[in-house]
Amino acid sequence: TQLLEQSPQFLSIQEGENLTVYCNSSSVFSSLQWYRQEPGEGPVLLVTVVTGGEVKKLKRLTFQFGDARKDSSLHITAAQPGDTGLYLCVGVAGSYQLTFGKGTKLSVIP
C-alpha cells in the first residue's frame, strides 16, 4: 500500500509569514499533484509536477518535486488569509491510482 505522509498536520500563522508543507513517501510516483480544499467544497487542483527535481511557481506558491520522485514540498511566501484551507498532496501512479495524503490544515490569521 502506498502512503503519503504530510507534515505538519496543522499550521496556524500570521499574515505575511512564510511556510513550507512537506509530503513524503517511500514509493515512487509518476507525478505528484497538490490540491487546496476550502470548507464545504471539493479539492481544487493547484499544480502537477512530473519530473524529478522539477520546481513550479504559481504566484506566491512554489512547488518542488524530489529528485527521486518520492517527495514534494509546497512553499508559500507572504501568506494571506485567502490561502487558508486544507492542502492535499496526491501521488499519481498508473492511469488512475491516486494516493492522497491526509492534508495540512492551514490557517492564516489577519
Place this chain on the structure above:
Amino acid sequence: DAGVIQSPRHEVTEMGQEVTLRCKPISGHNSLFWYRQTMMRGLELLIYFNNNVPIDDSGMPEDRFSAKMPNASFSTLKIQPSEPRDSAVYFCASSFRSDRGIGYTFGSGTRLTVV
C-alpha cells in the same frame, strides 16, 4: 463549464434508510470517481469508472454500497441500508488525460449524516 455537479449537497437520513447520491461529470471527461472523506481516514477511493464501465470497485466498503453509471453524463452511488458509520462527505470527480498528464476535477460533495 459548470464543473462536476453533485446532489444533494446535504443529506440527513435515519439508519436503515436508502440513500442515493448523484453526480454529473464534466462533459468530455471519460473517467469518473467516487470518493469518501472523513477526518480519520482522509479521502478514500470507492469506485472508478472509465467510459461508463466500472474498472475498480475494490474500495466499496461492503455490499450495502453500489454505484452505477448508465451513461456518460450521470452516475449514482447508493447505500442501502445506511448506517451511522457511513456518515462522511462523498465526492464525485471526473478526469481527462492530456499531454500535461491527468487532471482531476472534484464536485462540491454531498455531506451525509446517518442518525
